Amino acid sequence: MVQPATATNTFLSFLFKTVAPAVFERIYREFATGIQAYLWDNILMRNQFSLAGGKQLTADIGELWNVSGRYIGDPEASMKKIKAACVLLTLEEGQEEEGKVGLKEVVQKVFEDDEKAQGILEELGLVNCTNCIDISEARGVLQRRVEAWA
Secondary structure (H helix, E strand, O other): OHHHHHHHHHHHHHHHHHOOHHHHHHHHHHHHHHHHHHHHHHHHHHOOEOHHHHHHHHHHHHHHHHHHHOOOOOHHHHOHHHHHHHHHHOOOOOOHHHOOOOHHHHHHHHHHOHHHHHHHHHHOOOOOOOOOOOHHHHHHHHOOEHHHHO
């Protein structure tokens, strides 16, 4: 992701210097929406992810957010679905002892019924906001996790 991050930095730097702040924010929101759609359709939904793969994807997307963060206050706010997907892709097993929700528990509840799915997604802080992930999208992401079905 070095090349896309560099290109993003160059693009945002130019726009930041040449357009009004309100225009820049509008352009950035459109840019972030397009990046999110591309990542969702062409990366997330076309590949399987192990925990290590999920962490690598999260790190790569984090680098894009770091670059964007130089120019916009909260770059993650424009990509809430991707942020939620990163949370689901990096859930680990054995976190129950630490008081955290583990992968198997999340998978069980999300696929059991909609009420339990809504509850566990709320516990993870992934729903009840504009442009957040919904239950069917969460199921789609969890189906991409290799360890969820092992």
